[in-house]
Amino acid sequence: MSGHEIAYQAYVRLVEKRLEDSMNALARASSPYAEPLVQAMRYSLLAGGKRLRPVLLLSAYAVFGQDLSQPLPFAAGLEMIHTYSLIHDDLPCMDDDALRRGLPTNHVVFGEAMALLAGDALLNLAFEQMSASGHPRAIKALHAIAKRCGSLGMIAGQTADISLSHQAPDREKARYIHLHKTADLFTAALEAGLILANAPLPALNAGERYARHLGIAFQIVDDLLDLRGDVGVLGKETHKDQELGKITWPSLVGEAQSQQDAKAEIALAVQAAEELEGPAGFLGELALKTLNRVQ
Amino acid sequence: MSGHEIAYQAYVRLVEKRLEDSMNALARASSPYAEPLVQAMRYSLLAGGKRLRPVLLLSAYAVFGQDLSQPLPFAAGLEMIHTYSLIHDDLPCMDDDALRRGLPTNHVVFGEAMALLAGDALLNLAFEQMSASGHPRAIKALHAIAKRCGSLGMIAGQTADISLSHQAPDREKARYIHLHKTADLFTAALEAGLILANAPLPALNAGERYARHLGIAFQIVDDLLDLRGDVGVLGKETHKDQELGKITWPSLVGEAQSQQDAKAEIALAVQAAEELEGPAGFLGELALKTLNRVQ
Numbered sequence: 238m239s240g241h242e243i244a245y246q247a248y249v250r251l252v253e254k255r256l257e258d259s260m261n262a263l264a265r266a267s268s269p270y271a272e273p274l275v276q277a278m279r280y281s282l283l284a285g286g287k288r289l290r291p292v293l294l295l296s297a298y299a300v301f302g303q304d305l306s307q308p309l310p311f312a313a314g315l316e317m318i319h320t321y322s323l324i325h326d327d328l329p330c331m332d333d334d335a336l337r338r339g340l341p342t343n344h345v346v347f348g349e350a351m352a353l354l355a356g357d358a359l360l361n362l363a364f365e366q367m368s369a370s371g372h373p374r375a376i377k378a379l380h381a382i383a384k385r386c387g388s389l390g391m392i393a394g395q396t397a398d399i400s401l402s403h404q405a406p407d408r409e410k411a412r413y414i415h416l417h418k419t420a421d422l423f424t425a426a427l428e429a430g431l432i433l434a435n436a437p438l439p440a441l442n443a444g445e446r447y448a449r450h451l452g453i454a455f456q457i458v459d460d461l462l463d464l465r466g467d468v469g470v471l472g473k474e475t476h477k478d479q480e481l482g483k484i485t486w487p488s489l490v491g492e493a494q495s496q497q498d499a500k501a502e503i504a505l506a507v508q509a510a511e512e513l514e515g516p517a518g519f520l521g522e523l524a525l526k527t528l529n530r531v532q
Numbered sequence: 533m534s535g536h537e538i539a540y541q542a543y544v545r546l547v548e549k550r551l552e553d554s555m556n557a558l559a560r561a562s563s564p565y566a567e568p569l570v571q572a573m574r575y576s577l578l579a580g581g582k583r584l585r586p587v588l589l590l591s592a593y594a595v596f597g598q599d600l601s602q603p604l605p606f607a608a609g610l611e612m613i614h615t616y617s618l619i620h621d622d623l624p625c626m627d628d629d630a631l632r633r634g635l636p637t638n639h640v641v642f643g644e645a646m647a648l649l650a651g652d653a654l655l656n657l658a659f660e661q662m663s664a665s666g667h668p669r670a671i672k673a674l675h676a677i678a679k680r681c682g683s684l685g686m687i688a689g690q691t692a693d694i695s696l697s698h699q700a701p702d703r704e705k706a707r708y709i710h711l712h713k714t715a716d717l718f719t720a721a722l723e724a725g726l727i728l729a730n731a732p733l734p735a736l737n738a739g740e741r742y743a744r745h746l747g748i749a750f751q752i753v754d755d756l757l758d759l760r761g762d763v764g765v766l767g768k769e770t771h772k773d774q775e776l777g778k779i780t781w782p783s784l785v786g787e788a789q790s791q792q793d794a795k796a797e798i799a800l801a802v803q804a805a806e807e808l809e810g811p812a813g814f815l816g817e818l819a820l821k822t823l824n825r826v827q
Contacts, residue, residue, distance in 0.1 A: 271688035330644035349625035358683040365678035383660035388653040393566035
């Protein structure tokens with residue numbers, strides 16, 4: 238394993254520990270009457286996953302900051318937000334997915350009502366934990382995350398993804414969906430990490446560009462994986478996009494061109510990463526790996 | 533109209549104006565691709581209602597503070613949280629309600645997917661706006677609200693309300709549901725208003741007791757209205773509790789005793805209000821009116 242791979246695993250361990258601690262603390266404080274909620278929250282939050290967004294937040298912080306316990310509540314909060322969005326996306330009224338991270342989706346196990354409430358509760362818990370961090374720039378970082386995840390950010394992307402399906406696709410629509418549904422959470426990670434580390438303005442600018450290009454490339458690869466992918470490796474159903482009439486990049490420009498476009502976005506991400514952290518840093522290498530991801 | 537009634541209307545106008553401004557700003561900043569989301573958010577947020585929770589927040593602030601523009605983002609945020617909880621509660625997988633505030637429920641008009649996302653977006657927008665307020669105690673007030681609205685607060689109450697339905701009812705279960713599903717939002721209002729006004733600890737303590745007793749009385753009266761109420765006046769379906777096998781106070785102790793119990797809770801709320809604001813103040817009178825509310 239390279240040094241960067243070892244660092245990735247170390248970040249993931251920090252995040253997993255924090256998420257487990259949060260769920261254990263909740264279970265201890267909770268009434269038996271609310272047990273189904275806590276179980277449903279725990280099920281999806283601790284189901285593994287790449288933990289890419291919190292790793293981005295921690296590694297962006299690490300460019301300028303030392304003490305990783307400082308950004309950890311925000312990294313965990315961002316993963317809670319990501320997880321709530323997946324639980325709600327999987328509901329029958331949305332994408333109606335039965336499989337996620339290799340396990341039955343939340344509503345399949347706990348029912349729709351509990352999946353709905355578990356998603357709501359994870360979004361709420363993210364803000365609860367970020368606001369309890371005691372960090373001097375907590376409110377600024379929390380605000381950056383709220384803005385990117387809300388009605389002008391991720392949820393606008395989810396809306397377009399649903400409401401534009403079965404419509405004539407074009408690049409502008411696809412780009413809008415990718416930018417908001419996917420890249421905005423990456424941008425939230427970079428912004429929050431850099432704000433907490435008190436990074437200078439040019440770094441914030443480079444971080445925002447890095448996240449945007451990485452997010453778009455990530456979604457193009459995601460669309461390709463849905464098209465070609467293996468359920469066993471991906472841990473979620475494939476060929477869903479076509480079934481749901483979703484606008485995807487490969488459906489617009491073909492598979493070969495999609496691969497080229499993802500590569501071009503990654504080159505721009507690597508360039509921004511170099512401005513931020515110098516050559517061959519963690520964020521740059523992470524971007525390069527995105528091109529070859531299989532899940 | 534009494535001075536207190538005039539004050540109530542003035543608080544409501546402030547809140548309505550702020551909510552309208554928020555929705556207009558969102559509509560201006562939003563892409564046409566996300567228009568269904570903004571429409572669905574606006575529909576439920578601007579559908580009127582008593583605005584009781586934001587009025588509680590503003591009037592608690594007014595006991596110690598002067599400038600009402602300071603707590604306004606938090607009052608509006610709390611109403612956004614209340615509205616999201618109603619949209620999600622009304623969904624087919626929850627209470628499956630077709631009528632709310634005299635209008636078809638959100639999912640009836642916009643479909644389940646958009647109602648789900650509009651609810652998510654209103655919860656998110658609440659935190660976005662509270663964290664943009666610039667108030668020196670914003671993070672503390674935001675945290676108080678997040679805690680009361682989350683997995684140990686309101687959502688725990690919603691969970692119990694759903695998961696304990698059709699079970700043998702008892703007073704402990706009913707009390708738990710009333711405390712969390714209903715009273716916790718009232719408590720959030722008092723806590724946030726008093727924190728923002730930098731109220732002393734004994735006032736916070738009295739405010740918390742006031743909100744708890746008021747909230748429990750409010751829910752008992754709500755249960756009575758569901759039992760006896762008039763759809764035309766209430767603006768929502770009646771006799772839903774029985775249909776859904778919900779645990780209610782009247783189903784446990786009967787209607788006459790419920791009325792007595794609500795009265796006793798209101799007496800305790802008035803006592804706490806007097807500690808907070810002196811005799812015959814706004815909060816005390818508001819509590820007394822709750823007993824006679826018809827919607």
